[in-house]
Amino acid sequence: xxxxxxxxxxxxxALAMAVSYGAHAVTDDEIxxxxxxxxxxxxxxxxxxxxxxxxxxxxxxxxxxxxxxAWAFSFGSEKMRGQESQPLVKDGVMYxxxxxxxxYAIDARTGEELWQYDARLPDGIMPCCDxxxxxxxxxxxxxxxxTLDAKLVALNKETGKPVWIKKVADYQAGYAITAAPMIVKGxxxxxxxxxxxxxVGKVEAYDAxxxxxxxxxxTVEGHMGYVYKDGKKIENGISGGKAGVTWPGEMWKNGGAAxxxxxxxDPDTDSLFFGTGNPAPWNSHLRPGDNLxxxxxxxxxxxxxxxxxxxxxxxxDGWDYDGVNELxxxxxxxxxxxxxxxATADRNGFFYVLNRENGDFIRGFPFVDKITWAExxxxxxxxxxxxxxxxxxxxxxxxxxxxxxxxxxPAFLGGKNWMPMxxxxxxxxxxxxxxxxxxxxxxxxVSYKKGAAFLGAGFTIKPVNDDYIxxxxxxDPKTGEEVWRYENTAPLWGGVMTTAGGLVFTGTPEGHLKxxxxxxxxxxxxxxxGSGVVGTPITWTMDGEQYVSVASGWGGAVPxxxxxxxxxxxxxxxxxxxxxxxxPKDRIASK
Amino acid sequence: MKILAPILALLLFTQAILAQEIDxxxxxxxxxxxxxxDVILESGYLKVGVYQNFPPYSYQVDGxxxxxxxxxxxxxxxxxxxxFKVHWIVPDENLGDDLRNNVWKGHYLAKRRLxxxxxxVPYDKTYAYMQDSxxxxxxxxxxxxxxxxxxxxxxAFDPARLDSVETVAVFQYHPIGVEIDxxxxxxxxxxxxxxxxxxxxxxxxxxxxxxxxxxxxxxAVMGMRAEIDHELSKPENAQFKAASNGFPGIxxxxxxVGMAIKHTHRQxxxxxxxxxxxxxxxxxxxxLMSGQQLRYSVPGYYRDFLDEASLARAExxx
Numbered sequence: 001x002x003x004x005x006x007x008x009x010x011x012x013x014a015l016a017m018a019v020s021y022g023a024h025a026v027t028d029d030e031i032x033x034x035x036x037x038x039x040x041x042x043x044x045x046x047x048x049x050x051x052x053x054x055x056x057x058x059x060x061x062x063x064x065x066x067x068x069x070a071w072a073f074s075f076g077s078e079k080m081r082g083q084e085s086q087p088l089v090k091d092g093v094m095y096x097x098x099x100x101x102x103x104y105a106i107d108a109r110t111g112e113e114l115w116q117y118d119a120r121l122p123d124g125i126m127p128c129c130d131x132x133x134x135x136x137x138x139x140x141x142x143x144x145x146x147t148l149d150a151k152l153v154a155l156n157k158e159t160g161k162p163v164w165i166k167k168v169a170d171y172q173a174g175y176a177i178t179a180a181p182m183i184v185k186g187x188x189x190x191x192x193x194x195x196x197x198x199x200v201g202k203v204e205a206y207d208a209x210x211x212x213x214x215x216x217x218x219t220v221e222g223h224m225g226y227v228y229k230d231g232k233k234i235e236n237g238i239s240g241g242k243a244g245v246t247w248p249g250e251m252w253k254n255g256g257a258a259x260x261x262x263x264x265x266d267p268d269t270d271s272l273f274f275g276t277g278n279p280a281p282w283n284s285h286l287r288p289g290d291n292l293x294x295x296x297x298x299x300x301x302x303x304x305x306x307x308x309x310x311x312x313x314x315x316x317d318g319w320d321y322d323g324v325n326e327l328x329x330x331x332x333x334x335x336x337x338x339x340x341x342x343a344t345a346d347r348n349g350f351f352y353v354l355n356r357e358n359g360d361f362i363r364g365f366p367f368v369d370k371i372t373w374a375e376x377x378x379x380x381x382x383x384x385x386x387x388x389x390x391x392x393x394x395x396x397x398x399x400x401x402x403x404x405x406x407x408x409x410p411a412f413l414g415g416k417n418w419m420p421m422x423x424x425x426x427x428x429x430x431x432x433x434x435x436x437x438x439x440x441x442x443x444x445x446v447s448y449k450k451g452a453a454f455l456g457a458g459f460t461i462k463p464v465n466d467d468y469i470x471x472x473x474x475x476d477p478k479t480g481e482e483v484w485r486y487e488n489t490a491p492l493w494g495g496v497m498t499t500a501g502g503l504v505f506t507g508t509p510e511g512h513l514k515x516x517x518x519x520x521x522x523x524x525x526x527x528x529x530g531s532g533v534v535g536t537p538i539t540w541t542m543d544g545e546q547y548v549s550v551a552s553g554w555g556g557a558v559p560x561x562x563x564x565x566x567x568x569x570x571x572x573x574x575x576x577x578x579x580x581x582x583x584p585k586d587r588i589a590s591k
Numbered sequence: 592m593k594i595l596a597p598i599l600a601l602l603l604f605t606q607a608i609l610a611q612e613i614d615x616x617x618x619x620x621x622x623x624x625x626x627x628x629d630v631i632l633e634s635g636y637l638k639v640g641v642y643q644n645f646p647p648y649s650y651q652v653d654g655x656x657x658x659x660x661x662x663x664x665x666x667x668x669x670x671x672x673x674x675f676k677v678h679w680i681v682p683d684e685n686l687g688d689d690l691r692n693n694v695w696k697g698h699y700l701a702k703r704r705l706x707x708x709x710x711x712v713p714y715d716k717t718y719a720y721m722q723d724s725x726x727x728x729x730x731x732x733x734x735x736x737x738x739x740x741x742x743x744x745x746x747a748f749d750p751a752r753l754d755s756v757e758t759v760a761v762f763q764y765h766p767i768g769v770e771i772d773x774x775x776x777x778x779x780x781x782x783x784x785x786x787x788x789x790x791x792x793x794x795x796x797x798x799x800x801x802x803x804x805x806x807x808x809x810x811a812v813m814g815m816r817a818e819i820d821h822e823l824s825k826p827e828n829a830q831f832k833a834a835s836n837g838f839p840g841i842x843x844x845x846x847x848v849g850m851a852i853k854h855t856h857r858q859x860x861x862x863x864x865x866x867x868x869x870x871x872x873x874x875x876x877x878x879l880m881s882g883q884q885l886r887y888s889v890p891g892y893y894r895d896f897l898d899e900a901s902l903a904r905a906e907x908x909x
Contacts, residue, residue, distance in 0.1 A: 081699070124681050125700060198771040198793065249780070249789045254771055281772055286780045286788075396781035396840070446718045446843075448686040450642060451711035452742070452815055453843035455777050456685055460724045563724065 025140045026090060031183050032267050038541045041089045044135045044180035045420065046538060049329040050264035052422035052497045054539045058546040059583045060501030064515050064525045066587040067548065071111030075102065075553070075576035079131075082555025083576055084418070086135040086180065086495065086536040088143070089549075095157065096551060096578055097133040097180075101147040104578075105160060108542060111580065115160030119147040127176040127193070130556055134262070134418070135180030135536075137188060139208040144188050146177025152190060154211060164211035168192060174199050179262030184272065184302045187214055191259025191274060198254035203263070203274050203300055217305035219276045220255035221246055221292045227304050236304055239293065246290040256280030257294040261324040261418050268329070268340060269357055271308060272300040275324035275344070282457065284318030285394035291316055295323035297344060299359060309359030313346045314384065318391045319373055319441075320412035321348040328430075329356055330423050332478060343477050345421055345432045347414030348384070350377060353477050365480030367432055367473060368415040370464070373408050395443040395455040404442070411439035411461040413491075413557060420495040420536055422504065427518050429474045429483055431504045433492040436464045436471055437565060462564040469568065472496070472506055474521060484521030490568050493556050495536025505548065507533020509558070509572055513550050513579065531575025546588075549580045626707050628858040636674040639664035640693045640706025643679040646798065647821035647883055648711055659817070660710045662879050663739065663870070667708075670866045678706035686713065687729065695732040695853045707852070708863060714738035714849035714892065736860050737867045738849035738890035739876055744775065744841065745816040746834040747801075747823055752810040756834035762787040768800030768809040769793060774841070775813040782840045801828055817885050824884035847890040872897075877907040 026042055034040070035047025038056040046052045059067065075083070075098040087096040093114065094106040101119035106112065127148045136145040142154045142163055149171040154163045169175035169192045181190040187205040194201070201219035206212065215227040215236065222243025225236045243252050256279045263274035279287060279294035295314040298307055314321040327344045342356035351367040354360065361382030373391070374384035392406045413435065421432045439461045447456030463469045470488030475481070494507035503524070504516045509532035515525035532554025539548045553575040558565065624630060631637055641649035641660045649658040656677045668675035680693050692698040693706050712735055719735045722728055746767075748756050753765055762779060763786050769775040771793040779791045794800040797814040801822045804812055811834070812819065822828050838844060850867070852860045870876045871889065880887035889897070889905045897905065 121700070123701070124679075126681055126683060126698065127700075131700065198795075248785065249791055250793060251780070254793055281777070283777065283781075286777060286785075288785070394781065396777060440724065446715055446721065448713045448715070448718065448846075449684070449773070450645065450682045450689075451648065451713065451848060452774060453713070453841075453846050454685065454774050455842075 024091070026138050028183070028185055031139070040091070041087070041538045041540050042138050043088075044086055044137065044182060044262065045264055045326070046497065048182060048184070048265040048267065050326050050420065051328055051330065051425070052420060052495070052536070053425055054497070054499040056499060056539065056541055056546055057501040058541070058588045059499065059503065059539070059548070061503060061517050061524060063583060063587050064501070064503060067515070067525055067527075067581045067583055069527065070547065070580045070582045072580070073104070073106050073111045073113070073578045075099075075104065080553055080555070080574035080576045082130050082132040082534050083551040083553030084132040084134050084534050084536075084556055085551045087538055087549050087551065087578060088136055088138050089538070089540050090138055090157075092542065093157070094549065094578070094580075095136050095138060095143045097136050097145050098551070098576055099131045099133065099553065099555065101131075101133055101145075103136060103143065103145055103155065103160070105143075105157065106578065108547070108580070117153075117155055117160045117162075119149070119151070119153060121147070122149055122171065125149055125171055127178075130560060132178050132556055134178055137181045137183045139183045139186070139188070142208065144181055144208065146179065146181055146190055148176050148178070150175040150177050150192060152177070152181065152188060152206060152211065154208070166206060166211045166213070168204060169194075179260060182263065182265060183208060184265045187302065189263065189265075189272060189302065191262055193260035194256070194258040198280060199258060200253075200255060201257040201259045201276055203259050203272070203298075203305065205302070205305065215305035217300060217307065219257045219259055219274070219293050219298065220252055222252040225305050237306060239307060246292045248288055251287050254280055255291065255294060257296075259324070261326065264326055264328060265302065266329040266342070266356055269299070270302065271356065272302050273327040273329070273342065273356075274298050274300060275322070275327065277322040277324055278317045278320050282320065283395060283455070284316050284391065285396065287316070289316060295321055297323060297327045297354070299356070311352070311354055311359045311361065311382065313350065313352065314348050319348070319408050321346065321414065323347070324418070325414075325416055326420050327354070328421070328423050330477070332428060334478070341477070343423070343430060345416040345430070345434065347410065347416065348373070349410045349415035350384070351430075351432070351475060351477070351480070352382060363480065367475055367482070368410055368434055369436055370409050372438070392441040392457060393443055395457060405440050406442070407438055407440055409438035409464065410435070411437040412459065413437065413461060413561070417493065417557070419493055419534070422496040422498040424498040424504075424518055426500055426502065427474070428476070428478075429518070430477055431496045431498055431506075431518070432473045432475055433494065433496050433506055434471050434473055435469050435491045437461055437469055437491070438464050460563040461561055463568070469565065470508070472504070472516070474504075474518070486516060486521050486523065490572070491558055491565065493532075493534040493558055494550075497537045497539060499539060505537040505539075505550075507535065507537065507550055507552070509534065509554055509569055511552070511572075513537065513548075513581075527579070527581070529575075529577065529579050531577070532572045545582050545585055547580060547582045549578060552577045552579055625855070626705075627856050628862060631707055631859060632671070632673065634673075636676045637664075637668045637671060638676045638678045638705075638707045639668070640678040640680050640709035642711060643681055644796070647817050647885060659880055659883060659885065663867075663876070664710060666870065666875075666879070667863060667866050671862065678704070680706070680709065686718075690730065690733050690851055694851050707859065709851045711848055712851040714847040714890065732854055733851045734854050734857060734860050735851050736849055737864045738847040738892045739867050739871055740848045740880070741845050741888040741890045742848050743816050743845045743888070744813065744838050745819040746811050746813045746836060747804075747819045747831050748811040748834050749804055749830065750832055751830065756811065756836045758836055759787065759838065762790050762811070764790070765810040766790045766792050766808065767811045767813060768803050769813050770796050770800065774843075778838065778841055779813065797822060801831075804831065817880075820885045821883070845888070845891065847892055849890070872901065872905055874904050874907050877905060881907060
């Protein structure tokens with residue numbers, strides 16, 4: 001038996017052939033209809049609108065207790081840290097990314113590895129916020145993902161060999177990519193991550209087949225956008241019309257507004273929806289004005305990158321309230337009319353419902369228990385009404401003392417952070433993974449940077465309640481009512497998925513994949529994956545059975561910060577796995 | 592003795608291995624050996640942490656490390672009788688990050704990359720003993736010691752565009768260049784209720800700002816004195832002048848610059864401190880600076896106890 005080396009190799013390649021047999025090129029139509037096709041997951045968001053709603057009801061509230069593990073897959077090596085990926089599934093193959101810019105193709109039936117790709121990261125790279133990757137895009141014969149050194153990598157989906165690699169931005173200037181790219185009309189659309197080093201956010205489109213740049217759209221007012229045709233770079237209008245309208249002096253030149261969480265796409269209005277990060281520099285007193293398009297949502301034309309409309313959630317942000325959180329398209333009926341809406345749960349603690357055709361504010365309400373920095377939203381415009389004294393002080397006014405400490409709630413990690421929420425077409429509720437925490441901000445009496453005196457802010461993040469930080473909430477977008485809540489000891493950091501089976505799935509840093517009753521919030525299922533879950537679950541059907549998958553591996557931004565919150569999470573072990581579950585055929589109730 | 596010999600040989604061998612860094616097979620996860628004083632002497636080299644691309648303190652010309660911090664590192668290594676090895680530091684958002692990434696813990700993408708000693712670390716007791724909200728000392732993992740220079744702020748201007756810089760008020764009317772995300776950036780953007788804000792132009796570093804002054808984009812540049820002096824010493828900047836204005840409203844007008852080591856390596860610290868103390872007092876530190884056309888100020892630390900004659904010797908004032 002021990003001479004069977006060749007036998008194993010043959011078996012493995014036969015398997016690879018069996019898997020590739022029947023595999024075909026992924027088309028634009030398949031991607032646009034992803035939310036209607038239960039047998040695959042070919043977009044980040046389980047549909048380009050990002051609803052993360054599956055129409056499959058085989059697995060439901062009455063049988064979820066029979067959900068059982070089918071296989072588990074280890075990412076291997078000692079590289080661990082946060083696994084924030086959402087897997088894709090196509091033709092019986094799972095494509096999943098992992099920390100440190102790695103990608104795997106796995107036989108979705110057996111959990112056997114087909115190939116692995118490790119991006120070669122340069123020495124001295126300093127990504128700002130952990131080494132996570134949130135997922136891939138799939139198109140034609142390629143799978144495409146972004147890397148920590150700010151490149152897009154397109155791999156042949158059968159072999160894992162690179163087809164093209166394009167530099168999106170310069171990692172040495174502080175850029176990186178951690179979000180999943182998306183495919184719209186044959187183009188790969190991506191944003192960029194970046195720290196405080198005077199970067200300018202942008203959204204870019206690349207030809208999915210060749211990797212050629214098609215258009216680029218800066219997300220800070222005053223910067224020129226371009227389209228590329230026949231090798232020529234053609235001006236396509238300045239973002240916001242002209243420079244210096246909502247920024248003082250020349251500060252628009254380095255305005256921040258990083259598009260670090262990617263976007264969604266709505267075919268009804270033919271719009272890309274991208275969120276933008278906080279403005280730079282962090283000290284809001286240096287930049288009086290709204291500082292567009294920081295902390296905003298932008299509707300962008302996928303053909304040429306023009307901005308159709310914008311909605312700013314935190315003008316002149318002074319709390320690090322990035323506006324990157326996903327904007328999810330959904331329709332609802334009101335007074336007999338269908339409203340084409342889109343919703344987002346912002347870091348700043350407010351939930352916004354917008355008209356997705358023109359960006360008009362429909363309504364907004366807090367989705368966290370308390371907001372200190374604003375008294376509310378203007379009912380007509382949605383602009384925040386700032387609380388007096390709620391803004392951190394100007395460090396330039398300081399005279400060597402610590403100055404006044406300002407308590408702000410939510411903390412800078414947000415009422416909700418990157419982890420995507422889900423919308424159920426069945427219950428018409430949004431399921432929002434949120435956190436209840438606050439921060440103290442003060443001006444540091446002594447601060448240094450690169451050998452020089454500096455003006456810095458100090459801050460500490462702290463829980464608001466003794467026994468929980470995370471809250472999974474069911475929110476009614478029409479009334480602002482919290483229909484139910486589930487409280488979790490550790491902060492929630494994983495994405496959410498909901499199904500026509502009346503279920504809501506999410507993971508916890510304690511390590512559980514959990515399923516809740518979408519109507520009542522009753523916990524119906526839990527499985528311990530062995531490490532914290534900060535990935536986003538998916539579901540699909542294969543061979544007449546319904547599957548659920550989620551990446552497991554504790555990390556992300558939470559453990560990078562100290563203070564009281566660190567005490568809650570410090571004993572969680574790292575990991576790096578994909579867990580896949582299924583409901584066996586005989587457990588499906590007859591229809 | 593026959594029995595002992597192999598054991599002795601083994602011991603010697605083990606020591607040689609200890610002096611090397613530990614390679615556990617994966618580049619990302621290798622941990623450095625505890626490079627304490629004895630291990631450094633044994634290994635025959637000293638890894639000196641200096642900032643990358645940071646003239647005149649530490650930079651490269653044709654692959655060769657240059658600058659006053661590099662020269663100081665070389666001098667220290669020579670006095671210790673070991674080889675100088677440069678450890679380039681990519682600056683993070685603040686000093687605390689740089690100390691964590693390069694002195695005591697290592698960056699999570701390159702945990703093995705640690706310097707034995709880091710230079711250009713502000714020597715400030717308030718900073719060193721800063722406590723967090725729970726009362727813990729924030730910088731307890733490092734020792735800040737051995738001040739070797741005092742740094743301050745400086746403006747250079749173009750006399751063709753400005754007669755003089757009596758006060759910074761002229762920058763309500765004349766454009767001035769700064770390195771982005773530095774104190775000069777924050778100061779000129781916010782001081783006097785932002786009255787100079789419209790005239791501030793932002794560049795990646797002081798050299799780029801001087802380039803903008805040569806092309807007439809700005810009339811002046813603000814930076815650290817050594818950075819400004821270094822630019823002014825270049826032939827292409829000969830037409831520019833150093834200003835003598837004050838900087839009202841800046842909390843930190845001057846600060847001492849020294850070194851940092853991991854707190855468990857104090858024996859190394861004492862050795863380095865003795866070397867640097869001699870270089871400062873003897874005036875060799877001043878010679879090192881003036882050799883590169885940079886003005887030298889003795890750290891404030893020494894002003895508390897050195898007499899006028901000693902200070903004059905240290906600063907080369909004869």
